[in-house]
Amino acid sequence: MYMIAGLGNPGEEYEHTRHNAGFDTVDALADELGVRYWKNEGGALVGKASYRGHELLLVKPQSFMNTSGGPVSKLMRAYGVAPDHLIVVHDELDIEPGTIRVKFGGGHAGHNGLRSICDKLGTRDWFRVRIGIGRPPGRKPVVDWVLSRPRSKDDTEAFDHAVSEGADAVLCLIDNGLEKTQQKFN
Template sequence: MYAVIGLGNPGKKYNYTKHNVGFDAIDCLAQRNNVKVIKIKHQAIYGEFNLSGEKVILVKPQTYMNNSGVSVKSLVEYYKIPIKNIIVLYDDIDIDIGSLRIRKKGSAGSHNGMRSIIYHLKDDNFPRVRIGIGKPQENRDLVDHVLGGFNKEDREKVDDIILKAAKSVEEIIKTDIDKAMNMYNG
């Protein structure tokens, strides 16, 4: 069993913001696999399906970004999901818009949602797909940057990379993370 966690903030005012690209990637995965992400439990909205003989749960925590770990821990404990089978999709300011990076494990860096997950799981040995949103412009506040939207050109790049992020998660589940990293990192 796999849990694919997309990070973001609940509520319409956060839709299509830079900080919600993890939610956007879950929506893309759901659409590609004909899944309804409508179940409510574990302080999350989620949906389930099978991919290559594996049960997969698509999850959008509803605890707000900085408390994502509360929801993730509840779900992981309930379903007894191995840490290595948790895949987290989230925004990263240290990666250019239109790029993504897949990693097998690692620190949270400056991302508060990932900090919360690592803190609550007491482990960082799970795959993650980091979706580039770029750094804020010189005089722009970080919070304003991540909670802001994309211009038209950047939105097109992000939509392309969200599709690649969704495909990379499918590849991780169907084959393995090394193959997905070789195909999609860059």
């Protein structure tokens, strides 16, 4: 079993913001895999799917970004998911909009959702699909940037492309492992 945890903030005011790239990617996966039913479980919305012989848990924590680790760790324990079968999808400031990167392990780089997961799991050894949102232009504060929606046609297309690529990368990671997925997407 794999758990795919998309990070974001619950509520309409945060829908499709840059910080919710993880939620949007998990929603794209749900559409592709035919997940129509979401259950509120362990502080998250959980959808279940089968993919090429693997059971998948699609997870969107509903506790806000900074405390994502609680629902993720609770569901991992409940379903017996090992950290090396956890794939976290999140926004990444240091990656250009429209691109993604896949990696295993690493720090949290100041991302509070990742920090929370690291703290609750007691390890940093899990997969990450990083959705590029880029840095804010000019002197715009980072918090205002990540909590805003892409506005221009080009920004929206780049964001949507990265979300789609992120969903494809998750399935590639399950099918082909890290090295081949990095060769294809990084």
